[in-house]
Amino acid sequence: MKDVDVLIVGAGPVGLLTAYCLARYGLSTHIIEQHDRSKQTLYGRAAMIAPRTLEMFDQLDLLDPLLQIGFVVRGQVHYNKHGERIEVKRYASSNIKDTFYDFLLLCRQKYTEDVIHEGYKRISGQSVHYGTKLLSYTVNNTNDHPGDIDDDYKVLGHLQPLAGPTTSIRSKYIIGSDGARSTVRTLSPITFSGSQTSHHFIRIDALVTTNMPLARSGVVGIESASHGSVLWACLDHHITRIGFAFPPTLWAQKGAQLTQNDVVAEAKKALQPFSLEFERVDWWTAYSVAQRLASRYCVQERVLIAGDAAHTHSSAAAQGMNTGIHDAVNLSWKLAGNIKGWFKEDVLDSYSVERRGIAEKIIEQDTIVATLTAGEVPERYRDDPSFERSRVLSELYERNQTLNVGLGVSYPADGCTIVAHNDNKLDRLKESLGERAPDVLVQRPGIRLPIRLHKLLKNLGKFSLILMCGNPAKTAASIHAWHEYLCRPDSHRRYQADLFQEVTIINMPNERGSLVEKLGMDDAGDAYFDVDGSGHERYGVYDDEAVVFVLRPDGTIGCICALPDTDAIISYFAGFLKMGKRSGGDSNGDGEIARGVGTTGEVDIQVPNLERGEH
Numbered sequence: 001m002k003d004v005d006v007l008i009v010g011a012g013p014v015g016l017l018t019a020y021c022l023a024r025y026g027l028s029t030h031i032i033e034q035h036d037r038s039k040q041t042l043y044g045r046a047a048m049i050a051p052r053t054l055e056m057f058d059q060l061d062l063l064d065p066l067l068q069i070g071f072v073v074r075g076q077v078h079y080n081k082h083g084e085r086i087e088v089k090r091y092a093s094s095n096i097k098d099t100f101y102d103f104l105l106l107c108r109q110k111y112t113e114d115v116i117h118e119g120y121k122r123i124s125g126q127s128v129h130y131g132t133k134l135l136s137y138t139v140n141n142t143n144d145h146p147g148d149i150d151d152d153y154k155v156l157g158h159l160q161p162l163a164g165p166t167t168s169i170r171s172k173y174i175i176g177s178d179g180a181r182s183t184v185r186t187l188s189p190i191t192f193s194g195s196q197t198s199h200h201f202i203r204i205d206a207l208v209t210t211n212m213p214l215a216r217s218g219v220v221g222i223e224s225a226s227h228g229s230v231l232w233a234c235l236d237h238h239i240t241r242i243g244f245a246f247p248p249t250l251w252a253q254k255g256a257q258l259t260q261n262d263v264v265a266e267a268k269k270a271l272q273p274f275s276l277e278f279e280r281v282d283w284w285t286a287y288s289v290a291q292r293l294a295s296r297y298c299v300q301e302r303v304l305i306a307g308d309a310a311h312t313h314s315s316a317a318a319q320g321m322n323t324g325i326h327d328a329v330n331l332s333w334k335l336a337g338n339i340k341g342w343f344k345e346d347v348l349d350s351y352s353v354e355r356r357g358i359a360e361k362i363i364e365q366d367t368i369v370a371t372l373t374a375g376e377v378p379e380r381y382r383d384d385p386s387f388e389r390s391r392v393l394s395e396l397y398e399r400n401q402t403l404n405v406g407l408g409v410s411y412p413a414d415g416c417t418i419v420a421h422n423d424n425k426l427d428r429l430k431e432s433l434g435e436r437a438p439d440v441l442v443q444r445p446g447i448r449l450p451i452r453l454h455k456l457l458k459n460l461g462k463f464s465l466i467l468m469c470g471n472p473a474k475t476a477a478s479i480h481a482w483h484e485y486l487c488r489p490d491s492h493r494r495y496q497a498d499l500f501q502e503v504t505i506i507n508m509p510n511e512r513g514s515l516v517e518k519l520g521m522d523d524a525g526d527a528y529f530d531v532d533g534s535g536h537e538r539y540g541v542y543d544d545e546a547v548v549f550v551l552r553p554d555g556t557i558g559c560i561c562a563l564p565d566t567d568a569i570i571s572y573f574a575g576f577l578k579m580g581k582r583s584g585g586d587s588n589g590d591g592e593i594a595r596g597v598g599t600t601g602e603v604d605i606q607v608p609n610l611e612r613g614e615h
Contacts (some may be wrong), residue, residue, distance in 0.1 A: 001168050004030045004170075004172075005027040005029065005171065006019075006028075006171055006172065006174070006339075007031075007032075007157050008030070008031040009032055009134045009184050010032075010176065010177035011117075011177075013112050013328075015177035017329070018177060018328040020060070021329065021459075021461075022332055023120060023124035024461065024482075026340075029126070031565075034178075043283040044282070044284070045110075046112075048105075048233070049066065049108060049322065051096055053321075053322045053406055054101040055436075055439065056459070059455075059459040062119055065115045069237075070111075070219075074218065076218065077221070078220070078222075079212070079220070079222045079223065079274075080223045081224060085213070088221070088391075093114075104218075104219070104405075106236065109321065131161060132161045132591060133161075134183050141301055153170040155171045155303075156169075156518070172302070172339055173302050174304070175304045175331075176309045177305070177307045177309060177324070179309060180292070180308045180309070182308075185309050189218075189301050190305065192294050192295075193295065194291060195292075196290045197289045197290070197371075199288060200251045200287065202266065204243075204284040205239050205240070205241050206233060207238060209279065210276050210277070211274055212276055215232070215447075216277075219234070221272065222270075224272070224276075227270035228373055228376075229246065229372065229373045229393065230270045231244070242267050244270040245373060258286055260284060263284050289313070289370045290312050292312045293311050294309070294356070296352055298425065304335070306355075307321075311356075311362070314369065319362050319366070332461075333461045334351050335348060337499075342499065343578065344416075347416060364491055365396065368396060372392060372393050389391055393612070407593075410435040410556075413433055417556075418556065419456065419572050419575065421561070423561075423565070423572075426547075426560055429547070432560070436549045436555055437454075437555050437557050440530070442528035443531055445515055451528075453505075457551065459553060460497055460553075463500050463550060464500075465502045465525070465569075466503050467503070467563075468507075468530075468541040469505065470541060470542065470546050471543040472506060474544040476520060477564060478545070479519055479520060481564030481566065482548070482566070483520070483523070486523060492573050494578055495573070499577075501525065502524060502525025502526055503525050503527075504526070506518065507530045507536045508529065515527050546562075548560070551573060559572040565598055
């Protein structure tokens with residue numbers, strides 16, 4: 001019988017990325033997919049990758065291949081039912097700010113899955129077990145043999161390959177990323193409540209020709225007289241996605257007997273007054289909208305769900321895959337630290353609280369968007385004589401734009417990994433707690449070419465400590481306090497884990513001289529120059545102050561500490577880290593940390609050193 005850290009059921013983007021992240025953090029996984037890949041629908045499904053998701057993929061070293069494949073979209077064109085171009089305030093692809101990925105990338109799900117799968121194989125040496133179904137699983141949370149490593153494999157899963165006998169596998173956790181009809185969720189005590197609308201929608205991916213102006217400009221919205229709000233989106237490899245509401249009367253006639261010819265004919269009507277001809281159809285689907293939310297994302301201490309297994313909604317705002325990717329990134333570092341024995345249980349518990357809260361917001365928005373897209377009037381607008389579908393949609397997208405592109409996703413302070421401290425000097429910065437850390441441009445010493453901060457802070461499952469040190473000529477005392485903290489026996493460096501990466505950002509020109517001389521220290525991690533002060537400004541730090549930002553592995557700001565006080569950082573990590581301090585952790589007299597233990601002089605590190613290509 002095989003033993004693994006985590007059994008993952010479902011190999012869509014969410015399951016694949018979870019497996020990839022866990023492998024990147026040094027854990028063993030076994031991922032199964034009940035569909036035979038050779039017979040599975042290869043095209044269609046999710047296509048839009050939002051800016052924050054692009055940032056996440058970049059920090060996970062997965063983005064470059066996708067950029068080579070996908071269609072970059074900036075802005076949106078809109079036509080009314082007469083074929084006249086009209087201006088709208090804002091859509092998801094318009095006026096994206098505060099990121100260097102100020103665009104949407106349209107790339108069919110097959111290619112996203114392929115890129116993540118190749119990364120998973122490269123790191124883990126494993127592959128997805130396609131054509132393998134989860135039959136059942138049991139969880140034994142009794143502690144029969146305390147201290148016995150084997151006793152931590154609490155989950156027993158029973159699997160059925162397409163060919164061959166039933167097999168069993170033991171794991172410490174099981175994750176259901178197996179879609180809206182999740183077997184993992186169905187076999188658990190988790191309820192999946194919500195509503196099913198009567199609206200039916202069509203999506204077609206095809207090679208087409210049309211006389212519509214700007215047809216290959218990216219995303220086009222068309223107000224159809226008969227089919228609601230029509231989506232036109234340029235995809236990879238010259239393909240176009242067309243989406244529209246299917247007329248209820250026709251659905252009542254056709255229903256399950258709907259054919260590709262029926263769908264193509266309706267698409268032509270939906271695009272009127274423009275012409276539309278199909279050269280090839282790669283994929284099409286008809287679906288109804290169900291807005292559902294799981295009661296919990298974790299049960300029995302060992303069973304977790306993510307992606308569509310946890311929440312479903314329409315594709316109107318293209319939130320499905322992106323929300324699932326955020327689930328995977330949020331869950332993976334918490335689960336890895338839990339399995340390694342680094343974190344208290346509260347850290348893993350926060351996955352459900354944080355991600356379920358975001359899903360609630362998305363579903364609340366989607367109930368209105370889906371009704372508008374179907375060509376109907378939401379209940380709250382039925383008595384509004386000035387109601388206009390395109391205007392209401394535009395205003396709704398404008399209010400929720402940062403949420404829809406992922407950049408506005410934030411989590412409340414929880415006293416665990418997002419902690420607010422009572423410091424009057426930080427009042428102006430407290431709003432950034434729980435938010436994504438901004439990406440800013442810095443320069444390496446001597447090299448006057450900018451590099452993005454996010455590019456330096458790869459997602460390796462580590463916490464990042466960013467010292468925005470201002471101008472050292474004005475903050476020398478605070479920088480010295482940071483140096484003293486790093487040498488203290490209760491600093492974060494004393495924990496027995498490779499769980500931290502440190503960066504110092506200096507607010508001054510990148511001219512000449514030595515970093516050691518400028519900072520008065522040489523052990524604050526790699527240092528970079530914020531030559532025009534824009535990075536400090538974006539983080540809200542003045543040039544006469546030094547502030548430390550602690551970023552969780554998912555890039556969320558978890559703690560802010562104004563130097564010279566460092567107690568906030570000490571209490572922050574003490575609040576959820578439970579592994580022991582490094583043995584022999586006293587200073588060696590030169591202000592450097594003595595890290596050696598045993599005969600090798602090295603600490604036992606469990607995270608793979610990906611910078612050196614070790615797996």
